[in-house]
Amino acid sequence: MKTQRILVVGAGHVGLYAALRLSKKLGSREAEVIVVDPQPHMTYQPFLPEAAAGNISPRHSVVPLRRELRKCHIVAGTVTRVEHARKTATVQPIIGPAREIPYDHIVVAPGAVSRTLPIPGLREHGIGFKTIGEAIYLRNHVLDRLDVAAATADPETRRSALTFVFVGGGYAGIEALAEMEDMARDALKYYPELKAEDMRWVLVEATQRVLPEVDRDMGAYTVEVLLKRGMDIRLDTRLESCVDGLVKLSDGDAFRADTIVWTAGVKPSPMLDNTDLPRDERRRVTCLPTLQVVDGDTVVEGAWSAGDCAAVPDLTGPPGAFCSPSAQHAVRQASRLADNIRAVIRGREPVEYKHKHAGSVASLGLHKGVAQVYGIKLKGLPAWFMHRTYHMSRIPSLNRKVRVVVDWTLAFFLRREVVALGQLHDPREEFLEATPRLDADSRA
Numbered sequence: 001m002k003t004q005r006i007l008v009v010g011a012g013h014v015g016l017y018a019a020l021r022l023s024k025k026l027g028s029r030e031a032e033v034i035v036v037d038p039q040p041h042m043t044y045q046p047f048l049p050e051a052a053a054g055n056i057s058p059r060h061s062v063v064p065l066r067r068e069l070r071k072c073h074i075v076a077g078t079v080t081r082v083e084h085a086r087k088t089a090t091v092q093p094i095i096g097p098a099r100e101i102p103y104d105h106i107v108v109a110p111g112a113v114s115r116t117l118p119i120p121g122l123r124e125h126g127i128g129f130k131t132i133g134e135a136i137y138l139r140n141h142v143l144d145r146l147d148v149a150a151a152t153a154d155p156e157t158r159r160s161a162l163t164f165v166f167v168g169g170g171y172a173g174i175e176a177l178a179e180m181e182d183m184a185r186d187a188l189k190y191y192p193e194l195k196a197e198d199m200r201w202v203l204v205e206a207t208q209r210v211l212p213e214v215d216r217d218m219g220a221y222t223v224e225v226l227l228k229r230g231m232d233i234r235l236d237t238r239l240e241s242c243v244d245g246l247v248k249l250s251d252g253d254a255f256r257a258d259t260i261v262w263t264a265g266v267k268p269s270p271m272l273d274n275t276d277l278p279r280d281e282r283r284r285v286t287c288l289p290t291l292q293v294v295d296g297d298t299v300v301e302g303a304w305s306a307g308d309c310a311a312v313p314d315l316t317g318p319p320g321a322f323c324s325p326s327a328q329h330a331v332r333q334a335s336r337l338a339d340n341i342r343a344v345i346r347g348r349e350p351v352e353y354k355h356k357h358a359g360s361v362a363s364l365g366l367h368k369g370v371a372q373v374y375g376i377k378l379k380g381l382p383a384w385f386m387h388r389t390y391h392m393s394r395i396p397s398l399n400r401k402v403r404v405v406v407d408w409t410l411a412f413f414l415r416r417e418v419v420a421l422g423q424l425h426d427p428r429e430e431f432l433e434a435t436p437r438l439d440a441d442s443r444a
């Protein structure tokens with residue numbers, strides 16, 4: 001049999017785990033695995049809030065692809081089109097012309113992007129919270145705003161600098177809000193000019209509850225904890241506009257904020273619009289429980305998908321239910337998907353994916369958390385401890401696990417770093433100022 005070429009689109013939770021397993025379980029004569037991702041690393045997204053808060057080094061919450069996937073061929077680029085009818089994907093490398101890569105099997109796993117709404121000012125002033133770049137930026141930005149507030153004599157500038165708005169109360173939004181507030185509160189020890197009461201942390205959530213992943217009472221507990229910490233929690237409220245940083249809410253309130261973080265859900269990668277793969281009304285790739293792509297009743301031979309971009313039936317839920325977009329499902333689906341590709345290549349039947357969502361764990365800052373796992377509800381320190389042990393066990397590779405534990409241990413003995421490295425975002429500024437422009441006269 002000819003060597004099968006397996007093309008993995010996206011090296012996130014699904015892509016990395018699937019590629020790793022495929023390359024371990026299939027011999028090099030059976031298959032070659034090509035992984036395409038514009039980033040040189042997989043991002044362990046559940047650690048983004050801790051990376052933003054400075055509890056973990058951002059480098060340790062990502063997994064380098066070339067180190068982990070040694071038996072795979074890594075292509076640094078973006079898949080811009082998939083013509084499955086021709087079994088060909090178009091890849092745009094970081095630099096240079098696009099090229100086509102033919103394949104026998106494709107694993108479509110580009111994940112999701114922030115699901116934004118056409119809100120005036122959001123594009124200009126908002127930032128998402130899905131990438132390591134956004135986490136690093138947000139950390140530097142929040143600390144930088146403390147410096148701005150401490151240095152200004154203008155009360156309006158100060159109020160705006162110290163107002164932080166998070167839109168969306170799922171686990172990403174709640175964890176990001178709680179961790180960032182915790183970090184800023186810690187940092188204030190070094191700012192005698194500022195008091196904790198000067199800061200305003202606002203959560204804007206369109207529904208009547210937060211953390212829909214856990215039971216109502218746990219969501220209510222989370223709100224209670226955040227309110228006790230002085231946060232401004234607006235349920236049943238929408239962001240209507242934020243032109244020039246003037247935040248207008250649906251409850252009629254309006255105020256200025258220098259920081260607007262959008263964490264109100266995700267939608268499948270828009271790259272899927274440039275494919276001939278079948279999709280459902282939410283633009284997800286339609287899949288069978290075997291993670292094979294399906295068009296109506298027909299299996300699309302050689303096409304596989306999983307994770308945030310895929311509609312995978314949840315066999316543990318009521319009829320018509322789909323697996324939620326979560327790392328918990330993504331990594332398990334990845335293993336099933338890899339084993340199923342191997343089975344099909346070896347002429348065996350694929351097996352259905354079945355996993356009952358175990359629950360959720362969320363950190364609410366150092367030593368604070370909320371968790372509901374297999375029906376067991378935990379609050380405060382035990383929940384936070386469970387959050388850490390669970391995610392430490394889940395982040396790929398021993399190398400990352402050790403680094404993360406060392407970060408946590410150091411943070412236990414030393415105070416956390418609260419310095420803004422805002423220059424990272426414009427590193428050439430000083431050099432440009434020092435280097436005169438070449439005008440026509442000086443060139444002559």
Ligand SMILES: Cc1cc2nc3c(=O)[nH]c(=O)nc-3n(C[C@H](O)[C@H](O)[C@H](O)COP(=O)(O)OP(=O)(O)OC[C@H]3O[C@@H](n4cnc5c(N)ncnc54)[C@H](O)[C@@H]3O)c2cc1C
Pocket residue numbers: 009010011012013014015036037038039041042043044045046047048049077078079080109110111112129130171172269271306307308309325326327328329330361
């Ligand atoms: C802040 C935050 C906290 C979270 N916390 C939890 C949690 O506690 N528990 C939990 O279960 N889930 C959590 N999640 C959700 C979880 O991270 C996602 O469900 C999971 O990452 C989905 O995996 P995926 O492989 O589908 O997508 P991703 O992991 O997002 O991977 C997609 C990959 O595809 C790449 N890509 C995108 N487009 C292209 C393209 N055109 N060509 C090539 N590559 C492409 C991207 O660069 C990326 O590497 C959290 C998410 C966030 C943002």
